[in-house]
Amino acid sequence: MPRLPRLATAATATLVLGVTAAAPATAHEPLITDSRTVAHFGLAAGQTPENIALEPDGSADLTFALARQIAHVTADGKTRDGRVRVLATLPAVAKAETPVVHRAVVTGIVRAANGTRYVSYATGTRETGIWRVPGNGGAPVQIAELPRDGLPNGLALDEHRNMLYAADSVLGTVWRVAASGGKATAWAKGTRLQPLTANPGSSSGYGANGIKVHRDAVWVSNSVRGTLLRFPLRADGSAGPAETRATGLAGIDDFAFPGHGSSVLAALNDTSQVVLVRRDGTRTVVLTPRDGLSNPASVAVRGRTLYVPSGAFVTRQDPNLLLARLRYPAGRL
Template sequence: MSRLPRLAGVTAAALALGLLTTATAAAGEPTVSDPRVIAHFDFAQGQTPENIALEPDGSADLTFSFARKVANVTRKGTTRIIATLPAVANPDTPNIGAAVVTGIARAHDGTLYVNYSTGTSRTGIWRISRDGGAPRQIAKLPPDGFLNGLALDERRGVLYTADSVRGTVWRVPSRGGRPKAWATGPELEPGTGPDASGFGVNGLRLHHNAVWVSNSDAGTLLRIPVRENGSAGPIRTRATGLPGIDDFGFVERHRDTVLAALITADEVVRVRPNGTHTVVLTGEDGLSNPTSVAVRGRTAYVPSAAYFTQEDPNLLLARVHQRARR
C-alpha cells in the first residue's frame, strides 16, 4: 500500500486509497502471458484487494483493505466474505487515517493471519481460525506504525510483518505474544524528500531461509538472512530502480526470480536474480494499481486495489511459462 490522503469513513477511503507487454526472455527465464481478469470488486464499498494468500484448491484469500474484510475468490471468480475485522471508533492510522486490513498469511491447517492497522490498541496481527470463527487479536503492535506485508514461518513458529512507517520488520510468535523488532535500518525507512510517500518497508516474503522485503519509497528489493539463532543477518539490496514497489512473489523453479507489483506505474515486473527487471504486465492487461503477486505452478495471481485510478479493483490471473535453465 502506498500513501493515500487522510480519510474519514469507508466512502472517503474509497475515494483515496495493452495487451500483454511483450519482452524477450533470456534462455531459462520464466515468461508471462494470457492475462485475464477473473473477478471485479466494488471500489465504493472499500473492496480494495491489498494482499493475497493461496488455498490448496487454487482459490485466493484476499484482504479488502478499507472494507476491513477477508474474501475468498475461486479461480472462476466467485467471491465470498470469510471474515470481517471489528470496526474502530476514531481510527488514526498513520498516512491514511482509516482502519485497514493489509498483509495476509496462511498456515497449512487453514488458519489465516492478517495485519490490521488502526492507530489504536487494535493495531496488530489477528488470527482467523479455519472454522470461520471471529477474528482474534494475537499480538499488539505500535499504534503509530503501519503494518503491511506479512509472512509465516511455521518451522520456527513465528510471523514476520513489515511496518512501513517505523521502518521495522517485526517478529511475533505465531501462537501470539510480544513482538520483537527483528530488523531495522535506513534501508527499511520511508523517504524524507518532497516526493516521498511515507511508506518504507512494504512487501514481505519468506524465501530460502531469508526474509525478503520491498521499500516503496526507495524503489528497492532487499534480502535479510535468518541466522541459525533466529536473528536477522545484514540487509542486502538485491534490486533498485523499482519506484512504487509494493508486494511481490517468487517464481517456482527459478531461484530468486521475482514478479513484483509496481502500484503507481500499473505494472508487474520480472526481477532477475542479478537485479535487472523487465515489465511483463501493464494497465492494458487489466492492472489497476496492483498491490501484490502470488505465484503457484504456472499461474500468477495479481490483485489490483485501484487506490489511485479509482476504477476497477480486481483479481487478474496470468500464465507463467516455467522454462527453467538446464
C-alpha cells in the same frame, strides 16, 4: 499499499516517482500469457484487494483493505471463477488514526498449512497488530499488539520456525511474533527499511512494505526507495546484515518468488505494472494497465499460474483479480 485518499476528499495523486527502467519482453516470446481478469470488486463497498494468500485448490484469500474484510475468491481457472465470499470482518474502530492512511485498514495476509489465516490490521489504536482468523472463517482474534504509531503492512509466515514477520511501513521495522501469539519484537530496523520522511501526511511515508520468507532469509521491499532487501536468517533466528538485491523499483509493493531461485515477480503500484526481477538485476515488464492492472498491490504464484490483485487505490477504477500463465516453468525464470 499506496497512500490512500482521505475520507472527505477525492483520490490523492500517486507518488511522483520514475517509471522503472526495464528490459522489454520480446514480442516473439512473452514471459506471461493468457492474462485475464477473473473477478471485479466493488470500490464503493471498500472491496480494495491489498494482499493475497492461496488455498490448496488454487482459490484465493484476499484482504479488502478499506472494508476491513478477508474474502475468499474462486480463482482456479474453472468456470465458476470470481465468486466472492466474505470470511471475516475485522472490528470497527471508532477513531482510527493510522499514520499515512488515516483510517483502519487490513493489509497483509498469510495462510498456514492447517488453514489458519493471519492478517495485519492497522488502526492507530491498540487494535493495531496481527490477528488470527480460524480456518473455518470464525471471529478474528488479536494475537499480538504492534505500535499504534506504525503501519504494519506486508506479512510473512515461517512455519518451520513458527514465526510471523510484519513489515512496518512507517516505523521502518520488521516485527517478529510467534504464530501462537505473544509479544512482538523488533527483528530488523534501519535506514534501508525506513520511509524518506516520517511525516504522516506525506506520500513519501511508505518504507518497508512487502515481505516474504525464502530460502533461509527474509526479503523486504521498500516502496519509496524502490529497493528489494534480503536479511539472512541466522541459526539463532536473528537477522543478518541487510543486502540490497535490487534497486530502481519505484513504487514496489509486495512480491513473490516464482521458483526456488532468487528471481522475483513484483507489483509496482505507482505505474500499475508487474515486473520480473532476475538474480542478475535485469528486469522485464510482464504485465501493464493494458492487461487490466489498476494499482496492483501484491503477487502470488502457484505452479505456472500468476495471481495479481489490483486495489485501485489511486486510479479509483476497477479493483480486480487477474490471473495469467507463466510461459516457462518457475525454475527457468
